[in-house]
Amino acid sequence: MLDSEVPQEGNSTLGGHRKALYARGDDGKLHIVQSAGWEVEEIVTRQAIDDLLRLTEEARQRVLAGQTSPLEYHMYRVRMDVPLLSQASGVWQWRIRRHFRPAVFASLSPALLARYADAMGLSIEQLKKAD
């Protein structure tokens, strides 16, 4: 990659950051060049983000329809999945899946809710609502 080939087309997922790439200058030496972003990276990052947003929105719809608990919605909203939430909260995966049932979730103890809330950086009040 030459200096002149370092992409500067912008990448919305960088939020205005510029990143450092190594490229070859006129003297033949590689050195750091700041890049405003490459569309290829924007595409693959957006793809990952959009997938998480889709899961979050689907979970929100199911909460409104009474088919799942706000726990599942918040899990996707903070970009986690069941294995990661299990590691972060110390609750077994099968228990987490059980807590996706609205009736079971409604009867959870404050202590258990606090564990989930803490793992996801939320308050208990936020955890109980899907918005």
Added chain:
Amino acid sequence: MDFQHSQASHCESGVMSSMLRHHGLPLSEPMTFGLSSALSFAYLPIIKINGLPLVAYRMPPKAIIKGLQKPLGLKMRFETFRNPAAGVARLNELLADGKIVGLQTSVFWLPYLPEDLRFHFNAHNVLAFGRDQTSGDYLLSDPVAETTVSCPAPDLQRARFAKGALAPKGLLYYPVGQPQTPDWQKVLPAAIKKTTRIMLDAPLPIIGVRGIRHLAKAIEKLDASGDPARTKMFIGQVVRMQEEIGTGGGGFRFIYASFLQEAAELLVRPALNELSETLIDIGDEWREFALATARQIRDRDPLAPKALADKLRQIADREQGFFRDLRRAV
């Protein structure tokens, strides 16, 4: 001595470059990367990130920090903490002593990073070099950021004690004693040989050049599964690992090429300069692979995993030839 920030392309090599410079041994980022034999390739289908296999273009986290100890006669001290409060107290104590401290953090909890890049990746390295007197915020040098940043204490605590794969457990590290300018004639050939061994002779078929071929096979198999959405997620993940923040482009191949140029000068071996040129070409091929993948994800080209697999095999052949030549050159 006042701390001096400089932007790097990879967090771990950037942190070590800044830390060594602060302790009186100016080494470039590519030199810390190459000297610790950090270049690699690994396709790890067993380790899943959001349900997709891990692809790495470098050695595992901490390999750079640990790998620099021997060539530089440096002793790094690593401390982890079961109790977050103890970890916070220890960091404050070291900063009050005027030390600069390396920290392992989770990207997700660092508020100064762009929202869209904050995934649950637990092995991001930053340097702490002080605290704001009034707000108590930590002053950080994050190698991938253009300038120094500040981070509120509760956020940094969360980032240091995040759970999950590669959990940092509050890890902090700093050098004990003074790093020495090494005997380049000895350490550089050793470091380069180690990288060629990793790329060519790894006993597992998922590491090194064979790992690239293994990944090609896995991508080819996606063809038959007939689930285009999943295929696209899989190939998108490979490109994210290769290009997203912290690789210097081309899955670290350009950083390593820069290291080879430095080594050519220090060892007075022009052959390494020619090899560096070849590696720049290979890095460009990785970028072509990324471009072809992104076009297929966006349906600008028809989805064709077979074509991507063929491109990967072509890269694998070139890397095999390159590392064999590199082995002969040192």
